[in-house]
Amino acid sequence: MAEDLSIGLDIGGTKMAFVLADRGGNVHAARTLPTNSHQGIDDTLARITREVNLFIEAHRGIRGLGIGLPGPVDAARGIALKAANLGWEHVAIRDALCWRLAKPLPIYVENDVSVGAIGEQLFGSAQGLGNYVYLAIGTGLGGAVMLNNQLLRGATHAEMEIGHISLDPVAGRPCACGGRGCLEMSISGKGLLASAREFRAEYPESRLHAAPITTRAVLRQAEAGDPLALHALDEAAAALGIACAWCANLFNPELILLGGGLAHACYHLIESKARRVMAAHSLKMNFDAARLALAQLKDAALGAAALVWYQQNTEASL
Numbered sequence: 001m002a003e004d005l006s007i008g009l010d011i012g013g014t015k016m017a018f019v020l021a022d023r024g025g026n027v028h029a030a031r032t033l034p035t036n037s038h039q040g041i042d043d044t045l046a047r048i049t050r051e052v053n054l055f056i057e058a059h060r061g062i063r064g065l066g067i068g069l070p071g072p073v074d075a076a077r078g079i080a081l082k083a084a085n086l087g088w089e090h091v092a093i094r095d096a097l098c099w100r101l102a103k104p105l106p107i108y109v110e111n112d113v114s115v116g117a118i119g120e121q122l123f124g125s126a127q128g129l130g131n132y133v134y135l136a137i138g139t140g141l142g143g144a145v146m147l148n149n150q151l152l153r154g155a156t157h158a159e160m161e162i163g164h165i166s167l168d169p170v171a172g173r174p175c176a177c178g179g180r181g182c183l184e185m186s187i188s189g190k191g192l193l194a195s196a197r198e199f200r201a202e203y204p205e206s207r208l209h210a211a212p213i214t215t216r217a218v219l220r221q222a223e224a225g226d227p228l229a230l231h232a233l234d235e236a237a238a239a240l241g242i243a244c245a246w247c248a249n250l251f252n253p254e255l256i257l258l259g260g261g262l263a264h265a266c267y268h269l270i271e272s273k274a275r276r277v278m279a280a281h282s283l284k285m286n287f288d289a290a291r292l293a294l295a296q297l298k299d300a301a302l303g304a305a306a307l308v309w310y311q312q313n314t315e316a317s318l
């Protein structure tokens with residue numbers, strides 16, 4: 001009998017990554033294509049269909065297709081509600097793909113941050129755990145919560161918008177959401193840039209003045225001890241510590257995982273301060289229960305492949 005395999009697809013603003021993986025998370029095949037969302041949804045769906053059908057034709061034992069997408073997703077109905085960087089609004093991607101595949105396959109669609117959280121449970125740092133928080137630190141700040149092995153879900157699929165919880169709604173830095181002082185304006189790529197720009201006049205000696213400030217430059221200069229870059233990282237670490245304290249007090253997780261590109265790039269620079277701030281702002285029992293760790297899975301498509309097993313395991317346990 002053929003080995004059980006699942007196809008994972010991560011659809012991002014610039015690229016679509018496909019993997020074919022087994023239940024152990026071993027990747028049997030992988031492929032990446034440009035998303036080219038400007039060519040329209042039909043073109044994107046046609047290219048996804050072509051790739052998935054190639055996997056279906058070449059491999060036996062494929063049990064499902066898992067898809068991770070940016071923005072809120074109605075997972076029960078397989079609908080991408082709003083993926084701004086793809087230009088998608090209310091796209092019924094599961095139904096659209098369903099009839100195009102060479103063979104009927106269960107299709108699961110989920111928000112990419114939730115996919116990151118699920119991937120950690122099957123193949124990453126949260127293996128064997130049923131209560132944990134996953135924070136995705138990238139250009140922005142997102143999150144997902146697993147409680148008693150169930151993903152926390154809200155009424156309109158927009159739960160855990162932790163990036164837009166405010167530290168200072170009156171005098172804080174303005175955020176694109178219309179609010180002020182949102183966590184995302186301190187702990188994210190956007191936040192590092194905004195902080196470095198806001199305080200640049202106070203650090204005339206900073207090497208960040210030499211060129212346009214980028215997230216990469218802030219990180220590089222922080223490694224070199226630049227005071228303006230360190231100021232931005234310090235602010236980010238404090239904001240992250242508060243976010244972790246809130247998560248510890250609200251959800252009582254056994255683990256808070258930090259995922260996303262920026263988390264991996266700056267964990268060593270912010271971890272110890274974030275932990276101190278978290279300790280100062282959470283209840284001792286909640287702090288003691290919650291380990292802080294870096295997410296392991298860097299392959300978002302593998303997380304999407306894990307989504308198939310997560311959903312099928314969940315259905316089997318009902």
Ligand SMILES: [Zn+2]
Pocket residue numbers: 163164165175176177178179180182184
């Ligand atoms: Zn905001």
